[in-house]
Amino acid sequence: MTKKMIMFDIDGTLLDHDKKLPASAKEAVKSLKEAGHEVAFATGRAPYFINDLRKELEIDSFICFNGQYVEIENEVIYKNPMDRELLTHLSSFSTSHNHPLIYMGAQFMKSTSGYHSEIEESLTALHIDTTQIGMDATYYHDTEIYQTLLYCKENEESLYRSNLQNLNFIRWHEYAMDVLPLGGSKAKGIEKFIEKKGFTKDQVYAFGDNLNDIEMLQYAGHSVAMGNAPQEVKNVARYVTKDVGEDGIAYGLQMVGLLS
Known part of the structure; x- marks a missing residue:
């Protein structure tokens, strides 16, 4: 064969x-x-x-x-790391709507918030130990980020799709979407x-x-x-x-x- x-x-x-x-x-x-x-x-x-x-x-x-x-x-x-300027726009926009993010680098992942029930529920469902997630809202400033997790509900998706059209959003959980470089x-x-x-x-x-x-x-x-x-x-x-x-x-x- x-x-x-x-x-x-x-x-x-x-x-x-x-x-x-x-x-x-x-x-x-x-x-x-x-x-x-x-x-x-x-x-x-x-x-x-x-x-x-x-x-x-x-x-x-x-x-x-x-x-x-x-x-x-x-x-x-x-x-294929995410563009830092786009991450800055995403960070500002999500902060204005009180939606936490998790920045995912090759070695570590960091959250823009402390304990958050929606983060806990979604990642626990994947059997991921959330105590490993540090908090650093500026993590993307000097670290290559390959994917970001955005925490918002389905009825809030359109806010991001219409205002951040140079990013790709894929829902995988009731509370969470993957955010990727366009394409x-x-x-x-x-x-x-x-x-x-x-x-x-x-x-x-x-x-x-x-x-x-x-x-x-x-x-x-x-x-x-x-x-x-x-x-x-x-x-x-x-x-x-x-x-x-x-x-x-x-x-x-x-x-x-x-x-x-």
Whole structure:
């Protein structure tokens, strides 16, 4: 079999609804690697929030911050930090509306506020220890920021979309949106990844479940939406597998012919 590139989102794709890795998914990844395929993560998470999963699956290549930071075998091959002037506008605008931000750098993440219930609820749902988040409203002044988390409700989204049109906003939680450079996506990260590794788009298999996976699924030659994905995501995928909690990864890999 010709070597393939398999990109996995993490939350809701590899990790189930309880943020656990199903045994069938772990075995499937092991089988892919034993067959000689390349396996990597494509996630909205920061690198420091995937260390345990990287060790468990023995994967040392990833696309983080929804495509803004790409590392292959412990070498950073692509970075797309956010423009500081745009971050200044975002900071000023969000402060005027009492909406906290979290600036995400390659090593640390810092909040513009102290304890905040919406930050606590959203990140705890990802099993992220919020005590690791420091407070520094000026963190972006001298640190490259690859993604910002904006805390506002859905009925407040239009304020940002209309006033900050040079930024990309993607909702992932009732209270939170990812803020990215305009044009930034997992698809861009994959493009840089396969340029480096010598794959073609048709050799790429992408698995995802949420709105931040849409560009990736549209870009990959073979795209698989999880059964737990919203219909908007399923509509752009070539295949739809079972729910992540129903061995969706293993089933999807069988669907596309990568596992028997």
